[in-house]
Amino acid sequence: MSTTTFIRNEDLKGLVADLKAAGVGVAGPARTTDGAVDYRSIDRFEDVVLDAQPRTSLKQFFLPPTEPLFKYRREGSDVAILEMPAVQPPRVIVGARPCDAAAVEILDRVMNWDYKDEPWFARREATTIVAFACPGGDRSCFCTTVGLAPDSTRGSDLLLAPAGDGYVVEVVTPKGQKLLDAFPKRFGAGPGVDATKAYRDKARASVDGHVPGSPEVIRQWVQTHFEDPFWSEIALRCHGCGGCAAVCPTCHCFDIVDEPETLTEGTRRRNWDTCQTALFTVHASGHNPRHDQCGRCRQRVNHKFAIYPSRFNEVLCTGCGRCARVCPAGQDVTEILTRIVAMATGQGGAA
Amino acid sequence: MTELRELARRLLSEGTVNAVLGWEEGPRGARPAFVTDAAGADRLIFDPRCVHNLAAYLSPRRPHLKQLGKVAIVLKPCDAKAVAGLIRETQVPRENVVLIGVRCGGVLADPESTEPLSEATVADRCRGCPDREAKLADHLVGTAGPGFPGPSHRAQKVEELAALPADQRWAFWQAEFEKCVRCHACRQVCPMCFCERCLADKTMPRWIESSPHNRGNFAWHVARAMHLAGRCVDCGECERVCPEGLPLGLLTRKVAQVVADRYDFRPTDDPAVPAPVGTYRMDDPQEFIL
Numbered sequence: 001m002s003t004t005t006f007i008r009n010e011d012l013k014g015l016v017a018d019l020k021a022a023g024v025g026v027a028g029p030a031r032t033t034d035g036a037v038d039y040r041s042i043d044r045f046e047d048v049v050l051d052a053q054p055r056t057s058l059k060q061f062f063l064p065p066t067e068p069l070f071k072y073r074r075e076g077s078d079v080a081i082l083e084m085p086a087v088q089p090p091r092v093i094v095g096a097r098p099c100d101a102a103a104v105e106i107l108d109r110v111m112n113w114d115y116k117d118e119p120w121f122a123r124r125e126a127t128t129i130v131a132f133a134c135p136g137g138d139r140s141c142f143c144t145t146v147g148l149a150p151d152s153t154r155g156s157d158l159l160l161a162p163a164g165d166g167y168v169v170e171v172v173t174p175k176g177q178k179l180l181d182a183f184p185k186r187f188g189a190g191p192g193v194d195a196t197k198a199y200r201d202k203a204r205a206s207v208d209g210h211v212p213g214s215p216e217v218i219r220q221w222v223q224t225h226f227e228d229p230f231w232s233e234i235a236l237r238c239h240g241c242g243g244c245a246a247v248c249p250t251c252h253c254f255d256i257v258d259e260p261e262t263l264t265e266g267t268r269r270r271n272w273d274t275c276q277t278a279l280f281t282v283h284a285s286g287h288n289p290r291h292d293q294c295g296r297c298r299q300r301v302n303h304k305f306a307i308y309p310s311r312f313n314e315v316l317c318t319g320c321g322r323c324a325r326v327c328p329a330g331q332d333v334t335e336i337l338t339r340i341v342a343m344a345t346g347q348g349g350a351a
Numbered sequence: 352m353t354e355l356r357e358l359a360r361r362l363l364s365e366g367t368v369n370a371v372l373g374w375e376e377g378p379r380g381a382r383p384a385f386v387t388d389a390a391g392a393d394r395l396i397f398d399p400r401c402v403h404n405l406a407a408y409l410s411p412r413r414p415h416l417k418q419l420g421k422v423a424i425v426l427k428p429c430d431a432k433a434v435a436g437l438i439r440e441t442q443v444p445r446e447n448v449v450l451i452g453v454r455c456g457g458v459l460a461d462p463e464s465t466e467p468l469s470e471a472t473v474a475d476r477c478r479g480c481p482d483r484e485a486k487l488a489d490h491l492v493g494t495a496g497p498g499f500p501g502p503s504h505r506a507q508k509v510e511e512l513a514a515l516p517a518d519q520r521w522a523f524w525q526a527e528f529e530k531c532v533r534c535h536a537c538r539q540v541c542p543m544c545f546c547e548r549c550l551a552d553k554t555m556p557r558w559i560e561s562s563p564h565n566r567g568n569f570a571w572h573v574a575r576a577m578h579l580a581g582r583c584v585d586c587g588e589c590e591r592v593c594p595e596g597l598p599l600g601l602l603t604r605k606v607a608q609v610v611a612d613r614y615d616f617r618p619t620d621d622p623a624v625p626a627p628v629g630t631y632r633m634d635d636p637q638e639f640i641l
Contacts, residue, residue: 034596065532066562241536292415328592330382
C-alpha cells in the first residue's frame with residue numbers, strides 16, 4: 001500500500017481525543033516523573049514529545065516486563081487452570097519511532113516460529129502503530145547499517161512525516177487504513193510526500209556511516225570467530241547488568257515462573273530475562289556453560305548478528321543505539337561492530 | 352594527567368602490576384579502561400566525567416577479570432571507601448591490589464557531559480562531600496578542586512519523604528517501584544554486592560519473587576537496601592545505571608542515615624574500622640528486641 005493523505009496538527013490533537021472518547025487506549029512518547037521521555041499511556045497529543053528518543057522501546061506493549069499466563073488452583077489431586085483473556089483491548093501508539101516499530105515486526109518471526117505466541121499476537125492484533133519519521137539520531141544510531149532508515153515504514157501501520165502545518169500520512173497496512181476510515185474527518189488534502197524530502201534527508205544524514213560495512217560481513221566474522229580473544233577484551237568492562245537488554249527493542253528472552261499466592265493457588269508468569277546474567281544459563285547441576293562475562297557479551301552479539309539472521313534472515317537489531325546510551329560502563333555497539341567489520345575486512349581491529 | 356600516566360607506565364613496565372584500571376575516552380564520554388601494557392598508559396584520563404566507581408571490578412563476582420592478574424586501580428576518595436569495604440569484608444586481600452588515589456573536588460552527574468564542573472552540573476552525591484583524597488591509597492596524584500557545599504538534593508528528599516505520612520510515602524514508592532523491570536542492574540554495578548549467588552536468584556525456596564510486580568519489586572528493593580546497611584558507600588552507581596530511572600539512592604541514603612544515627616558508623620576508607628553489621632557493642636541500641 002502506498003496511498004498518502006494529510007493530517008493537520010490540530011486534527012492530530014483531535015484524533016487522540018477521538019480515540020480516547022471511543023474508549024481506545026493511546027500511548028506515546030511523553031515525559032516521565034523523572035524528566036525522561038518514555039512510551040507511556042497518554043490522555044492528549046499535547047503531551048507527546050517527538051524530539052527525544054524514548055528511554056525504552058515499544059517492546060513493553062507486546063511483551064510486558066511481567067505478564068500472567070494463567071492462574072492455577074489445586075483441587076484435591078487435580079489442578080484447575082484459569083486462562084487469561086485471549087483478546088486484548090484496542091490500543092493506538094502515536095509517535096512510535098520507526099526503529100521501534102520495525103523491531104516489533106522483526107520479533108514476529110520468532111514469536112511465530114515453533115509455536116504461535118498467543119499473548120504476543122493478541123496484543124499485536126489489538127494495537128495500531130502510528131510511527132513518526134525520526135528527526136535524526138546521535139552518534140550511536142545506525143539504523144541504515146541494518147537495512148532500516150529514520151523513515152522506514154516497516155512495522156508501522158501509518159507513517160507520518162512533518163510538512164507545513166501538519167504531517168503527510170503514508171498508509172502502510174490495512175490496519176492503518178482502518179484507522180483512517182474510522183476518523184475520516186481528521187484526514188484530508190495537503191502536501192505530498194515530496195514535501196517531506198528535506199526532513200527525511202537530514203535525518204538520514206545524521207545516522208549514516210556510524211557503522212560501516214554490512215550485516216552480512218558481521219555475520220560471517222561472528223560465525224567464524226567464536227573463540228576470538230576479541231570477546232574477552234570487550235567483556236572486561238561489562239558488569240553484566242543487562243541494562244542493554246532491558247532497553248533493547250528486540251531482546252525478547254523471558255523466564256517463566258510459578259508464583260504461589262495461597263497454599264492452593266498461584267500464577268504462572270513470564271518475565272523479561274537477559275543473557276547477560278550468570279543465572280540465565282546455569283544448569284540444575286550447577287554447571288554454567290557461559291561461566292563468565294566473556295561468553296555472555298559474545299552471546300548478545302552472536303544472537304543479534306549471526307544466530308537470528310541464520311534462522312530468520314533478519315538482523316535482531318534496529319540500530320537504535322539504546323544499549324550504548326544506557327551502558328554504565330561505556331560499552332558501545334557501534335564500536336564493537338565497527339571493529340568486527342575492520343577485522344573481517346582485514347584492516348585489523350586492535351584497540 | 353601526566354602524573355597519572357607516568358605512574359601507570361612505571362607500575363606496568365616494572366612489572367608491579369599486570370593491568371591498570373582507570374578511565375579512558377570512549378565513544379560516549381569517559382569510561383572504564385583496562386590498560387595492560389606500558390604503551391597504553393597514555394589512554395588514561397582523569398577529569399570530572401570519571402564518575403564510575405571502578406571498585407566494582409575488584410569484586411570476586413567478576414571471574415573474567417582474573418585473567419588480568421594483579422591490578423592497580425585508580426580511585427576517587429569515594430571509590431576508596433568501596434575498596435575498604437571489600438577489604439573489611441575479606442573479599443580483596445589488601446596486598447593483592449595497588450591503589451592509585453586521584454584527588455577530587457567532585458565529579459559530574461553524567462560521564463558524557465560536556466559541561467564544565469559547576470554548582471549546576473556536579474553530581475548530587477558530591478554536594479557536601481568533605482573528602483579530597485583517599486587515605487587508603489598507595490599513590491596519590493593530581494590536584495583537587497574545593498568541592499561543593501551540601502546538603503545534597505538527595506539528603507533533602509530523604510528528609511521530605513521522612514516527614515510524609517506513611518500512606519503518602521507508601522504511594523511514592525509504589526509509583527517508583529511500578530517502573531522497575533527487575534533487570535537487577537542496580538545489583539550488578541554495586542561494588543558491595545559481591546555474593547556469588549544473590550538472595551534474589553535463589554529458588555529453593557524462592558525468597559524474593561522475580562516478577563516485576565509491586566510485590567516482587569518491593570521485596571527486592573527493600574532487601575537490597577537492608578543488605579547494604581552499613582556497607583553502602585553512597586557512590587550512586589545503582590541509581591545512575593537504572594534503565595528506568597528509579598531514585599534508588601534515596602533508599603540506601605536513608606538506611607545509611609539510620610546506621611549513622613544508631614550505630615555511629617559512616618562509610619570510611621579505613622578498612623580497620625569494624626563493620627556495624629559484624630560488630631556487637633554492649634551499648635548498641637536494642638529496644639526493638641522484644
